[in-house]
Amino acid sequence: MVRASWGWLVAACLAVPMAQAANKPSAIVVGAGLAGLSSAYELEKAGWQVTVLEARDEVGGRSGPQSGEWIGSKSAMPVLHNYIDLFKLSTHKAPGEVQRPAFLVNGQYLTESELAKQLPRDAQAIDKVRAELATLAQKITDPSNPAPDRDLLTLDQTTVARWLDGQGLPPTARALVNQMLRSRFDEPSRISLLYLLQQYSVYQQIGESERRAARLNGGSGVLAQAFAKRVRQIKTGQWVSRVQQQGEHVVVQAGKHEYRADYVVLSVPLPALGKISLSPSLDPLRSAAIKDINYGWRDSMLLKFKKPVWGQTRLSGEIYSDEGLGVIWLEPALKGGANLMVTLAGDNARLLQTLGDRQVVDQVLFKLDKRYPGARAAFKGYEVTRPGKDPLAGGAWLAYGPGEMSRYWGLWEKPMGRMYFAGEHTDKLFPGTLEGALRSGQRVAQQLLSAQR
Ligand SMILES: Cc1cc2nc3c(=O)[nH]c(=O)nc-3n(C[C@H](O)[C@H](O)[C@H](O)COP(=O)(O)OP(=O)(O)OC[C@H]3O[C@@H](n4cnc5c(N)ncnc54)[C@H](O)[C@@H]3O)c2cc1C
Structure with missing residues (x-):
């Protein structure tokens, strides 16, 4: 895990309106793992106003130097390598x-x-x-x-x-x-x-x-750091406890602060998602999945x-x-x-x-x-x-445990109103990997861009 390169901005008042000024579409991304960061990066690139809220003091989530991930080759992890090339990061061969x-x-x-x-x-x-x-x-x-x-x-x-x-x-x-x-x-x-x-x-x-073809020099935390340098608004130390849809908006609560945007991307692992109070609450299948998966x-x-x-x-x-x-x-x-x-x-x-x-x-x-x-x-x-x-x-x-693919396959790719879901667990092909997390970030950004058109 790596520290975001800039200190987080203190949200000075209770309700923090986002993006209305420029009339840009806006999103709050909950979680600054690679899924959340890649979705934020892609949305911002497309002209959206994005705020990433991360509970820890650092970005990167489960990726990072301590876990020392080996990464696949370009053919095994194409999305990861696109970002490595784009951000000019270096690797060493395994x-x-x-x-x-x-x-x-x-x-x-x-x-x-x-x-x-x-x-x-x-x-x-x-x-x-x-x-x-x-x-x-x-x-x-x-x-x-x-x-x-x-x-x-x-x-x-x-x-x-x-x-x-x-x-x-x-x-x-x-x-x-x-x-x-x-x-x-x-x-x-x-x-x-x-x-x-x-x-x-x-x-x-x-x-x-x-x-297991290579490793990023400095561990995969450098990738999170590279995203963090490019995404404008990342607020660390913001543990999200509640997300509400209110008409055309979402209101996200983290500690004493409330953030408002057009959409929310929930890019946290399912056990952590289960701890966030959502309104309206998840449909019965998703609620069951959170408990079961x-x-x-x-x-x-x-x-x-x-x-x-x-x-x-x-x-x-x-x-x-x-x-x-x-x-x-x-x-x-x-x-x-x-x-x-x-x-x-x-x-x-x-x-x-x-x-x-x-x-x-x-x-x-x-x-x-x-x-x-x-x-x-x-x-x-x-x-x-x-x-x-x-x-x-x-x-x-x-x-996936026995019976879980039959019940929950593809479940988290579907949005629920203004709530969208990302994270390695939402990727069909590469769950449990950096590639899966990044793919899910790109997928959710695409979904939001289509929803806005
Ligand atoms: C020990 C270990 C070894 C691994 N080795 C490899 C490997 O060799 N190769 C490989 O490709 N992959 C590996 N992985 C998997 C890879 O690290 C993950 O798939 C990927 O990092 C997941 O990214 P994510 O964005 O989906 O989730 P996360 O990284 O978990 O990001 C979610 C973020 O949400 C934050 N969050 C949670 N709840 C809240 C809340 N309420 N409010 C605000 N923020 C919240 C968390 O703090 C976290 O930063 C490994 C994972 C582990 C654990």
Whole structure:
């Protein structure tokens, strides 16, 4: 997350009228994540008067240097790359070991080919799962309309875990597959098989290495910063509690301040949207969706050590361990020194939700110390991001649970009166990504421009 480059303007009076002076159409964007910022940027470019209201003191939302996102290639993330080019941002290429994930089995680092040699039964089982998923995914001819018939809808009623149970995987292969799915989506017992297949279908045109091709220099927070430099009115520290439609206007309340505009774009994650009082209230389907829709959990921990306690172990790149520790990678490029980024995902993260940050770090250190004695002694600090516990997020990203695609597909693309919705969770093809967030910002800007014509 990054601080907006300019201090926020104090709204001096209670009702802040917007844009009437210039007779420009106006919008309030709630949330300065990449969805909100891109919608604001596109609307302003089209001549609208826009005010972005952000609850935190910084812009960027879930994107930012701590989570250290890898970005896809131009073909994998075209909208993101358009902005990178437009704002003249620089990137560095992902090292090979990040592009090709590896495994940590019984503490031993194994590349895919080493896994195939040393644990052939497990490697073959993982390959078989991939092949089966690829075959099943071929049933989806249009990923933006993944369930046109009853056959495909049936796949939405089952969980990925149930399907995996039927694949007869040996225990290590199952632990590794679970870990890969948790890190990317959520616990396999919480995700719809149809959703996994739909995502397979979206990404099967895009090779594995294309998906983690580069990183923005300075982390993806620089993109939010680039938007913040160009969007005129961003008010941070404005926690929106109420949105009302009043005739031809919307009135948005944040603390003591009220803001008025022609339209509002709600670009906050669904758990955070559920905390905003809306008038008129959401229709029953959307209200149910807010309560139901599954969000993946992924906590990331940047652990700082005095020295690389993992010695000569090749602990670098995107690694899935059989011990429930998720993506583990060294972070020299980002933070310097002997840093290790560890993630806990799915139920491994949920189980620890009642613990404080330091207690969670201790749990991870305990596991690391058993593998790499001396880890605890060399430990010197940490940074933790826990979106599942954050009231302004409520989870890492949308990850459709069983039955949810049948009920809620495409729901948030539809406006409700003068309220429009953006955010990664509203994107049909790339939910849970920077690309999805940016695409949703552009989509909502287009909708508003059409509504105004
Ligand atoms: C740990 C982690 C790792 C990730 N790694 C990757 C990756 O490698 N590659 C990738 O492409 N994507 C990755 N993502 C996903 C990506 O970061 C998100 O999809 C994207 O940032 C979401 O943007 P958004 O604008 O939809 O939502 P957000 O970024 O959540 O923006 C919403 C904003 O609304 C604000 N808000 C909420 N409620 C209110 C309120 N009531 N009033 C005012 N403001 C409010 C929030 O503070 C926030 O700033 C990762 C996400 C996480 C959590």
